[in-house]
Amino acid sequence: MAHPVVIVGASMGGLRCAEALRRFGYLGPITIIGEEPWKPYNRPPLSKEVLAKEVSHSAVAFEERSATADVNWVLGTKAISLDVEHNTVTDSEGETHPYAALVIATGLRPKRIVVRNSELSNRFALRTLDDAMALREQLQPGKNVVIVGGGFIGCEVAATAKKLGANVTVIHNAAHPMLRQLGEELASQLQLRHEAEGVRFMLKRSVEDLIGETKITGVKVDDGTVLDCDVLVEAVGSIANVEWLSNNNIDRNDGVLVDSAMRVMRKDDSPIKNVFAIGDVARFANPIFDHVPRRVEHWNMPTETAKRAASVIAAMLNQAPNYPAILDDDFRPLPSFWSDQYENHLLAFGLTSLADRAELVAGEISGECVFEYYREDQLVGVCGIGMRSVVQGYRSKFI
Amino acid sequence: MIKIEVDMTKCQHYGQCVFEAPNIFRLNSDDKLEYTAEADDSERANVEAAVDVCPMQAIRIVE
């Protein structure tokens, strides 16, 4: 029997890749290996509406489609090594999985802060459903919640914790929350809206130490302030899950480098024909912007890159005559991002973090508004609060 | 025929679906989502793509 397509990471990217393989006419076996015990689910609600209500797998699970009913799921199992010479993956149960093609969809894990007292309990990070369930239990009215990191996830958790009645302080190392992605004007506006809801910010600050016996009771900030703390949430960025790929001469410096067909690159810059990477873990150049390979942690990227990889894999394994043409297809997916904080619903296209300036082009800064983001004279992004039709109208401007 | 359901308690009117299946989904003049609940099978691929891009995962195809 033919070897399967093996997908590592039972993630959104992994699921969308399996579905797309079927859509592109690959009928052979598919195995999905996932470290988490769950079938793929949607992560964004974990910091937003689901965290505010009840966190459960059914609240966030992706609907299963009949096309992928015959996928072989190997869950609660971690891939621990790869051998690209022999085309095999070995898992934590000692099982070896030969593959016809491999898809790496192992995503990211949260970075943690490094401090002296790091073994104290009641420290949380937010990536998985299990993380969200554990955190949800602690977000009670009156609790002192300290969030380290004022990026999107930190700010969304701040908004949700506030809604749940907690006292919330955000410690952030820049002058405004979400500054890198939104620019000075919009970031400071969102800061005001958070402050109006009662969130306190400590800006250009970091954590010096944690205080407590076994459970955390306080946080010492680097200006000497000591904050009461029942729950610490660390939202200080992420690390790509690439350790298991070692010893294969793969470029895995900040995620896995791939070409425009999502094929994994060796350190000598040659692609491995039957090994692909997709989603948050994949680093690739997007010609919309330039030729610099980047990881893009936006929710639409796993789906876009999954479909691209699946089109190539299906053509390769089906020995389709147009395989070379498919390999050469242009791949320029438009990143898209959204965020919900209180009644502020942000929608963005492009890569706003590349910009050196932002310009208000519609609406009022105090209400609904739209910003354009430029790197020199190039439009690299757009972001709006509300005003959907205006923001959606920008899609065609990035081609 | 396929049947399409949007959970309007989840939908935040982002309009991502409009781009994938413009024959089915549209934003009205108030920027609110409107959609056609039944469509020809030929729209299935577009509606599945709309399901994939909906940030709130609010769209379902009812078989």
Ligand SMILES: Cc1cc2nc3c(=O)[nH]c(=O)nc-3n(C[C@H](O)[C@H](O)[C@H](O)COP(=O)(O)OP(=O)(O)OC[C@H]3O[C@@H](n4cnc5c(N)ncnc54)[C@H](O)[C@@H]3O)c2cc1C
């Ligand atoms: C709380 C939260 C809120 C977010 N909100 C937004 C938002 O509002 N807007 C937006 O655009 N994006 C948002 N994102 C980002 C978005 O969810 C991610 O871009 C997306 O989930 C990435 O999907 P992925 O398929 O690349 O992999 P991931 O979702 O990271 O999944 C990777 C999977 O692989 C598994 N794995 C790792 N290593 C191994 C191994 N060795 N063997 C087997 N399995 C392994 C992991 O356990 C995990 O299940 C948010 C993310 C989080 C965590």
Ligand code: SF4
């Ligand atoms: S993409 Fe989803 S949230 Fe957005 S308008 Fe369509 S159904 Fe509503």
